[in-house]
Structures are given as structure tokens and as C-alpha cells.
Amino acid sequence: MVRTRFVEGSAGVRLAVDESGPASGAPSILFVHGLAQGRGSWEDVLRGRLAERHHLVAIDLRGHGDSDKPEGDAPYVDGAHFAGDLAAVIEQLGLLRPVVVAWSYGGVVVGDYLRSHGDDALGGLFFVAAALKTGKPARALFGAGMMSNARGLMSEDGATYEASARAFVEACAAGTLDASRVDASVRAMLRVPVNVRRALLSRAEDYSVELERCRRPVATLHGELDQVVLPAMSREVVLACARAGQGTWLPGVGHVPFLEAVPRFEDALESFVAQAATASS
Structure with missing residues (x-):
């Protein structure tokens, strides 16, 4: 059963959180969603077999879903706020x-956390097609699914934004996503205000230094056919982080392996959680 609660994050921002699985005595896994999505991205995972033996937690980032949506740019371009939000959820x-x-964009949020708080409170990092570099210098690491829709994703015009959101969601899969899943993802995107979208997409970040300093186990999982965040991004993570193992590349899979390749995603994550627990003991 999925349980919903609220946590007070940085600067008093209220964050919506879903939980499933044992509330105590089980390894914890914290899921961070991508750009203009929400905790609903992980709904199938939270209701799946991992919940039998793990405490699963998924959050709505500030500006998304049922979490507070402060006005202006500062609450989203200052990474210390995202870092404080993750720290608040963990604590x-x-x-x-x-x-x-x-x-995806959750990699930026985790990079913010590492920059502000280090990795003392973490057991490990599992990057799923995650962006650890953003902005103009990193353009070559993003595919057509992102680049061809970026302008529309920042539009104030509702119809333009909705069309770009749908095109973006459809580009996330190597094949065809179930229509209900596409509709749910588009609805999530329509809840994200334009100031939030513009602020997030304006950021230029590089977390290579934070990855180099990371002392916790790190793994990457990336679909070989991803046209949103290119597989080259995960190769950069593996090169930057001394604690990263060999990256896992999924043939025939795009940007959403937790929807396109559920058993392989669950197996890879469960195996990594076990390895991280051994490394921490």
C-alpha cells in the first residue's frame, strides 16, 4: 500500500512524499523524478516487488505535483534549496x-545535494539516464527528444506547452508507451508553472567534482536508445566517479527503463542496494 505524507523542506516549502514497503528495518530507497514529472513516475515501482523487502520513498520536487510552488526563479536556480529538500526528506x-x-533531471538535484551536504548520509547513488551536466557546454549530451522540445517546454502559451510536453513524453520511450501512461505524464507536466520550467532549464551545471569526491557506491543504468539524455552522459559519470562500477546499458530501451524494462530495472536496482549495504557495513 502506498502512503502519502508531507515534509517541510528548504525555506518552509511543503513537499509531497509517497512511501511503500516496510517503514522500518528494511533498506531505504529514495526516488527522485525528472523534469516536470512527479512522484507518480515511480507509481509502478512503489507498488511492485521491491516494496516487499524495501522501504520505498518518492517525492514531488518543489514546483512539481502536490509540493509547494514558490514564485520567482531563486527557489529553483539556487541548488541549495533542492539540496535542503532532499536532506529534509532523509532526516x-x-x-x-x-x-x-x-x-533524468533528478541527477541535477542529487548533484546539488552532494555539493551542499556531501555523501555521509547516503548509502549509494543509482543514476538512471541521469543528467549530471546541463547548459550550453553539455548540449552534445542531450538528444533530439530534449533539444527539439526545449523551447516549447518553456512556453507561456498553454497549447504550445501541452503539445511540446506530449512530444517530449512520447520521445522518452524507444517504443510506444501505453496511452494512459502518456496522458498521466502530460498531466503531471501541465501542473508545473512556467517560472519553474524556465528556471530549471536555464541552469548550467557540472557535478564532475562532486562525483570525483563521492565515496559511496555509484551505478548507472541507461537505455541504449535514449534520445532525451544520451548514453554518453552515463559514460561521463563512470569516468568521473572512481566508485562507479561498469555502467549498465539496456538494448532496445529509451529514457524510461523503469517503464520499458521493468524486470531488468528492478533486478539491477535490487542488486545494487544489496552491494551498497555490504559496502556500508
Whole structure:
């Protein structure tokens, strides 16, 4: 059963959180969603077999879903706020060395956390097609699914934004996503205000230094056919982080392996959680 609660994050921003699985005595996994998505991205995972033996937690980032949406740019371009939000979730939910799963733009949020708080409170990092570099210098690491829709994703015009959001969601899969899944993802995107979208897409970041300093186990999982965040991004993570193992590349899979390749995603994550627990003991 999925349970919903709220946590007070940085600067008093209220964050929506879903939990499933054992609330105590089980390894914790914290899921961080991508650009203009929400905790609903992980709904199938939270209701799946990992919940039998793991405490699963998924959050709505500030500006998304049921979390507060402060006005202006500063709450989103200052990475210390995202870092403080993750720290608040870990502390207030009593997560003991959680493995953090960062998908897509979630990599930026985790990079913010590492920059501000280090990795002492973490058990490991599991990057799923995650962006650890953004902005103009990193353009070559993003595919047509992102670049051809970026302008529309920042549009104030509702119809333009909705069309770009749908095109973006459809580009996330190597094949065809179920229509209900596409519709749900588009609805999530329509809840994200334009100031949030523009602020997030304006950021230029490089977390290579933070990855080099990371002392916790790190793994990458990336679809070989990803046209949003190119597989080259995960190769950069592996090169930057001394604790990163060999990256896992999924043939025939795009940007959403937790939807396109559920058993392989669950197996890879469960194996990594076990390895991280051994490394921490």
C-alpha cells in the first residue's frame, strides 16, 4: 500500500512524499523524478516487488505535483534549496543511508545535494539516464527528444506547452508507451508553472567534482536508445566517479527503463542496494 505524507523542506516549502514497503528495518530507497514529472513516475515501482523487502520513498520536487510552488526563479536556480529538500526528506523520514535513485533531471538535484551536504548520509547513488551536466557546454549530451522540445517546454502559451510536453513524453520511450501512461505524464507536466520550467532549464551545471569526491557506491543504468539524455552522459559519470562500477546499458530501451524494462530495472536496482549495504557495513 502506498502512503502519502508531507515534509517541510528548504525555506518552509511543503513537499509531497509517497512511501511503500516496510517503514522500518528494511533498506531505504529514495526516488527522485525528472523534469516536470512527479512522484507518480515511480507509481509502478512503489507498488511492485521491491516494496516487499524495501522501504520505498518518492517525492514531488518543489514546483512539481502536490509540493509547494514558490514564485520567482531563486527557489529553483539556487541548488541549495533542492539540496535542503532532499536532506529534509532523509532526516524527517528517518532514512538510514538510503540508496538514492535519480532519473533524468533528478541527477541535477542529487548533484546539488552532494555539493551542499556531501555523501555521509547516503548509502549509494543509482543514476538512471541521469543528467549530471546541463547548459550550453553539455548540449552534445542531450538528444533530439530534449533539444527539439526545449523551447516549447518553456512556453507561456498553454497549447504550445501541452503539445511540446506530449512530444517530449512520447520521445522518452524507444517504443510506444501505453496511452494512459502518456496522458498521466502530460498531466503531471501541465501542473508545473512556467517560472519553474524556465528556471530549471536555464541552469548550467557540472557535478564532475562532486562525483570525483563521492565515496559511496555509484551505478548507472541507461537505455541504449535514449534520445532525451544520451548514453554518453552515463559514460561521463563512470569516468568521473572512481566508485562507479561498469555502467549498465539496456538494448532496445529509451529514457524510461523503469517503464520499458521493468524486470531488468528492478533486478539491477535490487542488486545494487544489496552491494551498497555490504559496502556500508
